[in-house]
Amino acid sequence: VSSRRFAGDEIELAYDAAYCKKELQIQCKGCKEYFYPLGSEQFKFMTKKEYMEKNTLQNIESMTRYKKEARDTGGLFCKCGYKTTFRDIEDLIREKKVKLVIVDAEDIDIRHGYKLNALATGLTRYSTIVEELIDAGDSEDKLDRVYRGYFNELYERKDKKVESSDITLLGNNYEEWEIPDDTIGLYMGVDSQKNYYWVTILAIE
Numbered sequence: 001v002s003s004r005r006f007a008g009d010e011i012e013l014a015y016d017a018a019y020c021k022k023e024l025q026i027q028c029k030g031c032k033e034y035f036y037p038l039g040s041e042q043f044k045f046m047t048k049k050e051y052m053e054k055n056t057l058q059n060i061e062s063m064t065r066y067k068k069e070a071r072d073t074g075g076l077f078c079k080c081g082y083k084t085t086f087r088d089i090e091d092l093i094r095e096k097k098v099k100l101v102i103v104d105a106e107d108i109d110i111r112h113g114y115k116l117n118a119l120a121t122g123l124t125r126y127s128t129i130v131e132e133l134i135d136a137g138d139s140e141d142k143l144d145r146v147y148r149g150y151f152n153e154l155y156e157r158k159d160k161k162v163e164s165s166d167i168t169l170l171g172n173n174y175e176e177w178e179i180p181d182d183t184i185g186l187y188m189g190v191d192s193q194k195n196y197y198w199v200t201i202l203a204i205e
Contacts, residue, residue, distance in 0.1 A: 004148060018113025021104040024120045026089065027097040030082025034101055037076050037084075037119040039151025045130045046073040067134050074126035076119060086126040093122050117152040124150060179203060 004011050015021065025034040037043070051066050052059070060066050075083040084092075092098050098120055118124040129150050136142035144155040179186070183203045191198040 004152060004154060007154060015113040015115065017111070019105050019111045020102060021113045021115065022100040023103050024114070024116035025099065025101045026076075026084065026092055026120050028078040028080060028082050028084065029088060029092075030078055031080035033078070033080075034099070035078060036101075036103075036115070037117065038153070039117065039119055039147065040153050040156070042076045042078070043119060043126075043129070043151070044075065044077055045126075045133070046070040063134075067131060070134065071127040071130045074130040086122075089120065089122050098122075115152070118150040180205065 023036040025036050027034050046054075046069065048060055048066065051057075051069060075085045077083055089098070100114065103115075118129070119126075129146070132146050132150075133143070136146055140155060140157055147153045147155040180203050182205045185204040187202045187204065189200045189202075191200075
């Protein structure tokens, strides 16, 4: 039982090698089904856009006010639409409706693997998680720490889909395959990122 550090680390490999895998799941008060809380998909809170619409603002003048209002809106949304709050989690724990569920293999006595996160344990208030997500902003490193620490997940950047027309805008108005006059050489640089490549071609005159 520990937090993952990166894809394919020793924690993930040990869990995958377990004969019996268990998840700490919670019961939804709406549909009564048990589910493992996925923070990246199911944990939601008031966004900046929703805050501005609610308060008829053009922009956020005070992050402190936004954070104060948003911190109490955090919750887990089941596929049925029911929102589980932190108070619900406390009730579910008292009612023993948070439990380890076998998701693979039989309940045997050797090599168990356990999967859980802070959303189901009741050890961290949802308001704290909301505040840290807001403070992380767009920083991938900070978001990754929050995701690993509370969701037991790795943060995956949501890249904007790039169209061919977007690429042509970077070409200084030259047509595809067009080389400027008086060019004496071309240089291409390739920058390897996490999950994509950035290619730059320079014409030397």
